[in-house]
Amino acid sequence: MASEAAKETANPGSVRPGGRTARVRSAVLRAAGDALAEHGLAGLDLADVARRAEVGRTTVYRRWGNPVALVADLLVEMAEQSLPRTETGTLAGDLRANARLVRRTLADPRQGPLFKAVIAAATCDSRAAAALHRFYETRVDEWAPCARQAVERGELPPGTDAREVIRAVSAPLYYRLLTTAEPLDEAAADRAADAAVAAARAGAFVTTAE
Amino acid sequence: MASEAAKETANPGSVRPGGRTARVRSAVLRAAGDALAEHGLAGLDLADVARRAEVGRTTVYRRWGNPVALVADLLVEMAEQSLPRTETGTLAGDLRANARLVRRTLADPRQGPLFKAVIAAATCDSRAAAALHRFYETRVDEWAPCARQAVERGELPPGTDAREVIRAVSAPLYYRLLTTAEPLDEAAADRAADAAVAAARAGAFVTTAE
Numbered sequence: 001m002a003s004e005a006a007k008e009t010a011n012p013g014s015v016r017p018g019g020r021t022a023r024v025r026s027a028v029l030r031a032a033g034d035a036l037a038e039h040g041l042a043g044l045d046l047a048d049v050a051r052r053a054e055v056g057r058t059t060v061y062r063r064w065g066n067p068v069a070l071v072a073d074l075l076v077e078m079a080e081q082s083l084p085r086t087e088t089g090t091l092a093g094d095l096r097a098n099a100r101l102v103r104r105t106l107a108d109p110r111q112g113p114l115f116k117a118v119i120a121a122a123t124c125d126s127r128a129a130a131a132l133h134r135f136y137e138t139r140v141d142e143w144a145p146c147a148r149q150a151v152e153r154g155e156l157p158p159g160t161d162a163r164e165v166i167r168a169v170s171a172p173l174y175y176r177l178l179t180t181a182e183p184l185d186e187a188a189a190d191r192a193a194d195a196a197v198a199a200a201r202a203g204a205f206v207t208t209a210e
Numbered sequence: 211m212a213s214e215a216a217k218e219t220a221n222p223g224s225v226r227p228g229g230r231t232a233r234v235r236s237a238v239l240r241a242a243g244d245a246l247a248e249h250g251l252a253g254l255d256l257a258d259v260a261r262r263a264e265v266g267r268t269t270v271y272r273r274w275g276n277p278v279a280l281v282a283d284l285l286v287e288m289a290e291q292s293l294p295r296t297e298t299g300t301l302a303g304d305l306r307a308n309a310r311l312v313r314r315t316l317a318d319p320r321q322g323p324l325f326k327a328v329i330a331a332a333t334c335d336s337r338a339a340a341a342l343h344r345f346y347e348t349r350v351d352e353w354a355p356c357a358r359q360a361v362e363r364g365e366l367p368p369g370t371d372a373r374e375v376i377r378a379v380s381a382p383l384y385y386r387l388l389t390t391a392e393p394l395d396e397a398a399a400d401r402a403a404d405a406a407v408a409a410a411r412a413g414a415f416v417t418t419a420e
Contacts, residue, residue, distance in 0.1 A: 179343065
């Protein structure tokens with residue numbers, strides 16, 4: 001269904017019912033994101049989302065049913081809207097680019113609270129958790145080639161788990177966002193990237209499985 | 211108030227009203243922890259907590275007022291109940307001990323869901339967030355001497371931010387818990403510790419500020 005919706009979105013001038021369905025989904029998910037960013041998960045209300053999206057309440061209730069289903073669908077859309085990774089030619093450059101992108105997202109006044117809210121939703125509901133896991137899998141898969149290429153270039157030891165390298169960049173930024181009041185500044189992003197590079201070079205992410 | 215309550219708890223046979231207050235708090239917070247572990251934040255209900263704690267509903271409503279205040283107080287108690295750090299004589303040994311302790315906590319059938327729930331609460335409410343930040347500050351402060359001693363022993367470069375070293379150990383474990391469906395096994399804990407050691411040795415946590 002997700003890829004069907006994506007196809008429809010690629011056809012914005014379409015007047016087919018499918019095109020309308022995709023536009024409704026897009027408006028509703030945008031409104032849900034706004035509501036989550038403003039009030040967090042506890043303040044997500046389907047009637048409020050319908051009003052913000054200028055869509056009939058019945059449509060929203062029939063299609064999503066409850067706030068958690070809305071969060072799960074929002075995560076599907078977030079995974080679809082992914083941006084291509086940066087290629088700088090060195091692992092250190094690629095991971096700094098990744099860390100700064102993650103930092104910008106988490107420090108953004110709309111995106112930061114939105115990410116906190118979807119993580120909170122995932123702790124409450126297994127469907128939201130599954131959608132969140134898929135979202136991060138998509139993101140990690142997009143950037144893992146940076147680490148694989150670093151292995152090919154001889155920058156990292158053979159057998160390095162590329163996905164663990166990418167996760168190592170994001171982890172300190174999310175941990176800082178969720179457990180401290182300290183600012184997510186660019187220095188924190190660069191430190192996260194540099195720490196991941198140093199650990200990867202030292203072989204901390206070498207697994208026998210890969 | 212927190213330290214007053216701690217003093218009272220140290221006197222379990224006391225019949226002073228203060229002693230009773232501390233026992234009620236202890237029973238209510240235990241029940242709140244159970245409820246959070248079982249149903250997550252969305253299922254935390256004061257009447258249910260009062261029933262589980264075998265305490266009058268009015269007492270719970272008067273003293274805590276709402277679920278978020280209960281979560282905040284639970285975090286105060288969790289910070290009080292802290293355990294002393296392990297000293298093995300090497301940074302690698304100390305950080306592996308720390309990582310395994312964090313892993314055991316997050317993989318525990320009661321504690322894991324409880325930590326997810328308090329993190330979710332912190333995304334919804336600034337008082338819960340402040341209590342969560344203080345809890346992690348306490349934990350980080352307890353373990354930071356490992357990294358400071360490693361600097362003194364010449365294992366780490368001067369100017370290493372000891373608290374960032376400790377946070378680097380926990381971050382990948384929390385990130386794994388919150389964003390993946392992958393198991394929090396001992397291998398993940400050891401990898402987190404080893405990565406932090408390698409990054410710290412390479413100077414990734416050297417700051418001009420410290």
